[in-house]
Amino acid sequence: MITREHCAALDAADPLAHCRARFDLPPDTIYLDGNSLGAMPANVPARIRRALEQEWAHGLIRSWNDADWYPAPQRTGNRIATLIGAGRDEVIVADSTSVNLFKVLVAATRMRPGRPVILAERTNFPTDVYVADSVAEMTGRELRCVDPADVLGAIDETVAIVSLTHVNYKSGWCYDMAQVTRRAREAGALIVWDLCHSAGAMPVRLNDCGVDFAVGCGYKYLNGGPGAPAFVFVASRHLAQVRQPLTGWHGHARPFAFTHDYEPHPGIDRMLTGTAPQLGVIALESALEAFDGVDLDVLRAKSVALGNLFIDLADQQLAGLGCRLASPRDPRERGSQVSLAHEEGYAIMQALIARNVIGDFRAPDILRFGFAPLYVRYVDIWDTIAALEDIVRTGAWNTEAFKTRKSVT
Ligand SMILES: Cc1ncc(COP(=O)(O)O)c(C=O)c1O
Incomplete structure (x- = not known):
């Protein structure tokens, strides 16, 4: 059983943890869409x-x-x-x-x-x-x-x-x-x-x-x-x-x-x-x-660990809820993202975003979660899966507002 404490311990031991401070990220937001638009480095403005x-x-x-x-x-x-x-x-x-x-x-x-x-x-x-x-x-x-x-x-x-x-x-x-x-x-x-x-x-x-x-x-x-x-x-x-x-x-x-x-x-x-x-x-x-100073093999090791954690937690928390893994399980065949398929994927992603957990949706049914290793934390993965489980279990996605498609998905 993977716990949030375990994820927090992984963050405490993360050799790239200091890199998160190089970004200006909004507080209370989990950002798993760096594979679409990367977060803003704090030195840019x-x-x-x-x-x-x-x-x-x-x-x-x-x-x-x-x-x-x-x-x-x-x-x-x-x-x-x-x-x-x-x-x-x-x-x-x-x-x-x-x-x-x-x-x-x-x-x-x-x-x-x-x-x-x-x-x-x-x-x-x-x-x-x-x-x-x-x-x-x-x-x-x-x-x-x-x-x-x-x-x-x-x-x-x-x-x-x-x-x-x-x-x-x-x-x-x-x-x-x-x-x-x-x-x-x-x-x-x-x-x-x-x-x-x-x-x-x-x-x-x-x-x-x-x-x-x-x-x-x-x-x-x-x-x-x-x-x-x-x-x-x-x-x-x-x-x-x-x-x-x-x-x-x-x-x-x-x-x-x-x-x-x-x-x-x-x-x-x-x-x-x-x-x-x-x-x-x-x-x-x-x-x-x-x-600067980032070893790309260390970056890759963290990306793989984040992806594996996401898949393990999805197995643990989302079984029987209609979510299907749409990415390779084998990290050697996977980049730095994990996708889940669900027939209500669009509305579920909107419900997640409303809770400040940001991923994105690709038609027809893909929920995409990208792991930018410089700023994504292990606890972010835990919190994302917990929010996803709650949204799918309670049907919180099932509102007109979440089902109405915006122009950029
Ligand atoms: C694999 C891939 N190639 C090309 C593009 C489009 O790039 P651009 O809009 O810079 O032409 C994207 C955009 O997401 C992409 O994912």
Whole structure:
């Protein structure tokens, strides 16, 4: 029998417990939605205030040079590189994940002429499939979507690109990146990983695995804020050949030469298009300080322990109440979230949120709970399951207010 005292003891022994103070979290709120919008690091407002009140208001345009605004996408990319197993100058911050995916898929497809297939998976996040579909149409290829279990078998010599998401947004199911990347390379295909649900939640080893391209967002486990700019990784061995389609002036070798002809930057800057959303980049850059001194293996160990605790408590407290585990039990196959399925999932999640326990809902019946190891506590897991048990047992979810769908779920 797991008790709340046991969870409190786990918190007392948690080597990452001190990191929670790096975030400005509302009191009396349990936040299990860092896989959708990360919590705000406490240092960000002061940095943004300085950017607004000094650098913009008084520095004006001089701040592109004097406040080092211009190289912020590169600096921030290098910080992210340390979290995803990339080298210096292989990662840059730009645009959104969807836009970066478009740039990378077109660039990769151009590097594999004569191969007719872009391979993706059916359960991927919709934007990944929509973008791949459009790229296939534009480049005269076929988009082939298969079930995750069939991906390895579907990689053959016809495949130009394999485009997958490392951790599935609904179930939290995690690919074996090393195995799939190896298979793609054996077949001569290029691989693109979407790291939206793994960057900042677990160690990612892009270069150890031999990955070609990756993209990911800044607003989930990296805590960059709503609509934070995304990042893009290109393995250094490909940089000289990569020709991405959105050839804006910031991707030029000499943007301020203002030449008529496009000449791509020799390095990762060629993945840029236009002017960075500077306040967003600054927020993301300062938010990443929350990872200072954090050992990613320790981070992963806590994420696994939080997930295991959630599943064990769900088994203990929710049996017979209509909740089904919708994530892998084996932590080696799981990212940093656990999902439960319940046919009244939407209303149940609204009832939980009304009690200041914040997760989210994904249609048709998934309750998602994300565990950002820098700020989620073991007692939060206990309290969440206790609230969930009460809501389901008493039918407290069964009101018109909780059943009425809002536009963002
Ligand atoms: C796996 C995955 N890829 C892409 C996206 C969308 O990213 P963006 O809105 O930055 O284009 C999301 C958003 O949740 C996601 O979960």
